[in-house]
Each structure stands twice: as structure tokens, then as C-alpha cells.
Amino acid sequence: MLHILIQCINYPPEIVGGGKYTGEMVEWLAARGHKISVITAPPFYPQWKIGEGYSGLAYRQEKHHGVEVIRCPLWVPSKPSSLKRVLVWLSFVIPAAPIVFWKIIREQPDVVFVIYPYLFAAPWVRLVSLLSKSKTWLHIQDYETDAAFELGFFKLKFVRWFATLFENGLLRSFNRVSTISRRMLERLKLKGVLPEKSVFFPNWVDTQMIFPTTNSEAFRAQFDLSTKNFVALYSGNMGVKQGLEILIEAAKKLQNKPNIMFILCGDGAIREQLVQQAQNLNNVKFIPLQPYEKLNQLLNMADVHLLPQRADAADLVMPSKLSGMLASGRPILATANPSTQVADTVKNAGLVVPPGDVGAFVEALLFMESNQEQCQEWGKRAREIAIREWDKEQILLKFEQELIITTRIAYNKG
Structure with a gap:
């Protein structure tokens, strides 16, 4: 069995985004007999507020399902901005660094697994790992550098050039680099990562926990909704990248169509703005x-899941919420350019319109509201896609095998 050290900023009890997937991955690996240690921060996402019962000023050691979890200090601003997000990352990475150093040198884990924010955490992990036998694995949930510049968070060309050069060298230095979509995997090649180092490690859904049901009346009633309402649901983080x-x-x-109800479920940096x-x-x-x-x-x-996405975030991120949408057996209305991974996935399970095109979005929603049989067919296909391509057990079994292979192979630098 393997000893795996994981560094990540997001971890349960966070229930959305990367924290959810990291927690499920860790529990699955621990249940398989692997020894797992996690270095993380107190829960804060997507509310951008330290979770109740936690502190952003102190270290804390926990034990969950046989997994050691060390939480490190973290500064969280009430109103995040591009600069403040960078400071948040640094406020976690700096106090986490000595814990990472101690764990790697003292315990010599088989694999050191780094997740978001990788641009700041990975250099330290890579450096320390050179002093040990540990293999290094970098997992990319979204391309932090590319997304920051494409979304306009930072605009200086020199800064982008330097950050890109630094990131590309960093990626090439790891034994393995994984990401969550095929298009994002292709981007690794452009950054100089060798194919034999690249791993497709998508997010997943537990298709036994998320499945189609026929009776939602009681749940709808909690929110003053009836079966006569056509519910267009968005559920997840409310941030800049979503284009909400x-x-x-x-x-x-x-x-003028009062039966169509937009339900926005979640929290995030721009929730109050949307309200x-x-x-x-x-x-x-x-x-x-x-x-x-x-x-x-x-x-x-x-009745339909809504998956908006900004054009400038295309193939830099892969919405984690998509897996649950598919598994629920409901049709999806997405905004994405035709050549993107989101469009390729959704085109057989609903409709895709151009990002930012309100008219096309409204027209598509009206079509779905008036064509229930077609929506049922899309929902059926969505469920089939989830089972075939997004099933949790299948994905994690393949991932476990890649971890084992990684500990046995010495890669040449590329």
C-alpha cells in the first residue's frame, strides 16, 4: 500500500468544487488501505468566510476516516479581488511550507500530491522532494495562470510572460501532471509536459448517490415551487468565471412567462451582486x-440544469458541477463555444448557445420548456454519459493504478 501526502487549500467540510472531490478521493484511497496525510486550510469556500468552529490563525490536527488532516493558518478577505486571491494563496502556502518539509523529510511518502493553488505550492514541494525518495504529482483543476490573465485579473504583458515561463518549467519538473478534461490535457502538451507524464484524471460522480427520481413535489414545496413551475436550476459556486x-x-x-422559475443555489464572491x-x-x-x-x-x-460559462474561461476550467447534472438525468442548457470540452459533452444531453448571447439563451430555454419529450430524451442520454464516462468507481480505480505505476517509474526530465 502507498503512503500519499496531499497538499491542497480546499478540503471537506467544503461541499462544492475541488474540496468535495479531494475529500472523496482521500476517503476512497484510505478505504483501500493506503496511508494518507492531508495538509490543507480551514474551510472557507465558496462563502469566503472561515467555517464555524475553525480558526484562520492557528494550526489544527484532525483525524477523519483514518486520515491525518493538518489545517494551516489562512487569511480570507470578505470581498475577494484578484490581488487578494493571490494573498490568500500565499497566506496558506507560507505557513504550510514547514509542515510539508517536515512530512516529506521525516516520513518519506511514496507520492506527494499537490492540488490548487499549485503555482505557489508546487515549487516548494518539488524542491523538498528532491531531498527524498518521494515522487511528485501535480493535479490541475483549472489553469490558475491562464485563467487569471484571460479573465482580466492581471493585464501586464511582462507579468504574464514571466508567470507562464515559470509555470511551464514547474509543470515539466513533476513526475506526473494530471488534469480533468481532454482539452485541458492537450494544453499540457503546449506547456511542454511529456505525454508519458500526463494523466487524464477527470472529476466524477457517484452514480449510486445521484440518480433520476420522479417525485420532487415535497422538495419543491420547501421553496414555494409546484409541479406547474418549469425549474431552471443553477447550483454551485457564484464566481466571476461562471458568467452568471x-x-x-x-x-x-x-x-411574461411566470411558470419559468430561475433557481440559483449556492454562494460565492458575486452572490450579493446577483441578488x-x-x-x-x-x-x-x-x-x-x-x-x-x-x-x-x-x-x-x-426541469433543466443551467451551465453558464464565460468565453474567456473556455477549456481553462471544466465545471465540476457538470457530473452531477448528467447523473441526475436532466437536460442541460450551457453557454460555451462549439469547440470546447463543455460543448462536446453537453451537445448530446441538451442545448449549447454562445457565451453572453442572452437572446439565444432565452430562445433555447423556451424551446426546452415547450418540448418535454425532447427534454426527456436528452435527460436519458445525460444519465448514460454519466455512467459511461464519469462513474466514480471506474475513475478512481484507474487513478489508483496510475499512482502505483508512478512509484515504480523514474522519468527523465522533459
């Missing part, structure tokens, strides 16, 4: 994040 403004604009244009934009709209409801045990009920409440 299109949902509010579409709701404005559909005020303000929708304050006079009767066809928009905001509801809080739901606990995992209610996730299947939430997803099955939808």
Missing part, C-alpha cells in the same frame, strides 16, 4: 447550498 449575469438578463426577458440585480424579479429565487444528503433531491428538482 446571463441568468439574470434572461429572467428579465422572461417575466441586487434580481431584486425586482419574481421569477428568480436564491436558495442556500444544500447538504450532500439532499443533493440528489436538489438536482432532480430541475
Whole structure:
């Protein structure tokens, strides 16, 4: 069995995004008999607030399902900006560094596994690992550097050139680099990562926990919704990358269709901004994040899942929420350019319109509302895609094998 040290900023009890997947991966590996240690931060995402019962000022050691978890100090701003996000990453990486050093040198883990924020954490991990027998694995949930510049967080060309050069060298130095979509995997080649070092490690869904149901009346009633409502659901993080403004604009244009209800479930940096934009709209409801045990009920409440995405974030991120949407057996309406991974995935399970095109989005939603048989067919295909390509057990079994192979192979630098 392997000894794996994982460094990541997001971890349960966070229930959305990377923290959810890291937690499920860790518990699965521990249940298989592997020794896992996790160095992480206190929960703060997507609310951007330190979780109740945790401190951002102190170290804390925990034990969950046989897994050692060490939480390191973290500074969290109430209103995140591009510069403040960088400071958040640094505020975690700096106090985590001595713990990483001690763990690697003292315990000599077989694999050191680094997740977001990799640009700041990975150099230290790579350097220390050279003093040990440990193999290094970098996992990319989204391309931090590319996304920051494409979304306009940083605009100086020299800064981008330097950051890109630094990142590319860093990626090539790891024994393995994985990412969550085929298009994101192709980008690794452009960054100089050798094919034999690259691993496709997608996010997943537990298709036994998330599955189609036929009775959502009781759950809908909690939010004053009935079976007569056509529920267009967005569930997940409310941040800049999602392009959620299109949902509010579409709701404005559909005020004459009161049966169509936009439900926005979640939290994030721009939630309050969206609430303000929708304050006079009767066809928009905001509801809080739901606990995992209610996730299947939430997803099955939808008549259509909404998956907005900004054009400049294309193939830099792969929305983690997509797997649950597919598994629930409901059709999806996405905004994505035709050549992207999101479009390729959704085209057989719903409709795809250009990012930012409110008119096309409204037209597509009206078509779905008036064509229930077609929606049922899309939902059926969505479920088939989830089982075939996103099943948790299949993906994690392949990942475990890659971990074992990694500990046995010495790669030449590339």
C-alpha cells in the first residue's frame, strides 16, 4: 500500500468544487488501505468566510476516516479581488511550507500530491522532494495562470510572460501532471509536459448517490415551487468565471412567462451582486447550498440544469458541477463555444448557445420548456454519459493504478 501526502487549500467540510472531490478521493484511497496525510486550510469556500468552529490563525490536527488532516493558518478577505486571491494563496502556502518539509523529510511518502493553488505550492514541494525518495504529482483543476490573465485579473504583458515561463518549467519538473478534461490535457502538451507524464484524471460522480427520481413535489414545496413551475436550476459556486449575469438578463426577458422559475443555489464572491440585480424579479429565487444528503433531491428538482460559462474561461476550467447534472438525468442548457470540452459533452444531453448571447439563451430555454419529450430524451442520454464516462468507481480505480505505476517509474526530465 502507498503512503500519499496531499497538499491542497480546499478540503471537506467544503461541499462544492475541488474540496468535495479531494475529500472523496482521500476517503476512497484510505478505504483501500493506503496511508494518507492531508495538509490543507480551514474551510472557507465558496462563502469566503472561515467555517464555524475553525480558526484562520492557528494550526489544527484532525483525524477523519483514518486520515491525518493538518489545517494551516489562512487569511480570507470578505470581498475577494484578484490581488487578494493571490494573498490568500500565499497566506496558506507560507505557513504550510514547514509542515510539508517536515512530512516529506521525516516520513518519506511514496507520492506527494499537490492540488490548487499549485503555482505557489508546487515549487516548494518539488524542491523538498528532491531531498527524498518521494515522487511528485501535480493535479490541475483549472489553469490558475491562464485563467487569471484571460479573465482580466492581471493585464501586464511582462507579468504574464514571466508567470507562464515559470509555470511551464514547474509543470515539466513533476513526475506526473494530471488534469480533468481532454482539452485541458492537450494544453499540457503546449506547456511542454511529456505525454508519458500526463494523466487524464477527470472529476466524477457517484452514480449510486445521484440518480433520476420522479417525485420532487415535497422538495419543491420547501421553496414555494409546484409541479406547474418549469425549474431552471443553477447550483454551485457564484464566481466571476461562471458568467452568471446571463441568468439574470434572461429572467428579465422572461417575466411574461411566470411558470419559468430561475433557481440559483449556492454562494460565492458575486452572490450579493446577483441578488441586487434580481431584486425586482419574481421569477428568480436564491436558495442556500444544500447538504450532500439532499443533493440528489436538489438536482432532480430541475426541469433543466443551467451551465453558464464565460468565453474567456473556455477549456481553462471544466465545471465540476457538470457530473452531477448528467447523473441526475436532466437536460442541460450551457453557454460555451462549439469547440470546447463543455460543448462536446453537453451537445448530446441538451442545448449549447454562445457565451453572453442572452437572446439565444432565452430562445433555447423556451424551446426546452415547450418540448418535454425532447427534454426527456436528452435527460436519458445525460444519465448514460454519466455512467459511461464519469462513474466514480471506474475513475478512481484507474487513478489508483496510475499512482502505483508512478512509484515504480523514474522519468527523465522533459
